Amino acid sequence: MQKKLLALAVAGALVPAAAMAQSSVEIYGRANLAFDVWKATGATDPAGNLESRTRVVDGSSRVGLRINESLGGGLRAFVVIETGVNIDNGSNTGQGGQANGSSGLWASRDSYLGLGGGWGDVRLGRQSIWWSNGVIAQTGANYLYTAADSVITGHMLAAPVTRQSNVVSYNSPTVGGFSASISYSPDDQERGTLQDPAEKGSIFGVTGRYTSGALRAQVDWARRANAGSIDSRDVDGIKVGVGWAYAPGAQISGIFGQIKHDNFGAGLGTAASLASEVGIVTALGGVAGDTFNPEVTFWLLNWEHMVGQWQLLAQFYSAGDVETNLGDIDDSGVTAITLGAKYFLSKRTGVYVSLHQIRNDDFAWADHTGGGVTSGPLGLANAGADPRILGVGIMHNF
16 A cells, blocks of 8 residues: 555656656856946037046846747747846946846846747747847847947937837748748837827837848838837838858848938927937927927948957948938937957857947937946937947856
């Protein structure tokens, strides 16, 4: 009798273990820290200069969980929970003391729950839309801690969306080298912060990708309707990138894009703003109540090249003057450059040195805003200042 009870107890213990055998849990992450010197001088108004400061910087360190379960019939369930951690200061603030939404809280980075199969997958949760360049440009995302392409979202004209909460997406399988993602988020609807509650906010995004041999391409489009609580503006963005992986670990690529704001300042007259509450409608010859529609066109060149255990990295970014329906905003152009070299001590650990320089025209205040690495962030008061970062760092992936 005791043997039968023991056998039943053992069987009972093994049943849930067998059920769980189909699930896998992976812990992964990255530790990325740099020692650097940051400054932003040359402002149109000298009072807007930010003098040199020496820093220890966290470069988007993170810890994540990947969970997968086979449900049979080719169906699977999966969960990703990725959290940014600031190893430099143990908080959720960036270098300038600004709130850094990419760190400090559970699921602060891309995190979602989904179901997938041969037809692709559906994901619910916090996801990146539009701003990630995938394999087209990985300099800042995977090899250093920032790069010139971060200025795409650090321009005076805000990008339509970056990492977004409350997203549902469909992600297709790869067929003939092609894959696509379609994303939707209700944006600010649940918070009720829209200026006109009858006009619901929303975000739509579409990304198409193609890889065949050495050729890589990616197209991103997104639209944010009724962006924010200040006005009823709509923000559109499009990027087209093409890359040529001419050798293992080596690539040359380019990205061309445009960001456009419609109905900016509608009904607000001189309170219309360009990210820093600067009244500009009347300065361009408009009158109170005029709709203000600014847009900017940009392009990026990216180069990655392996020489032994060294990876050489370079990016050049350029954006022209902001154009509006009321006329161009003179001296609002931006250029940026990144030069870097990374030495791989192993497949998981590398040391790097990098230079990042942004050149702002007299009425521009672009900045490296991703991951909280700026000691600004810059605003209208710093127009014309040129952020520069010179640093050395260590990155370990696990």
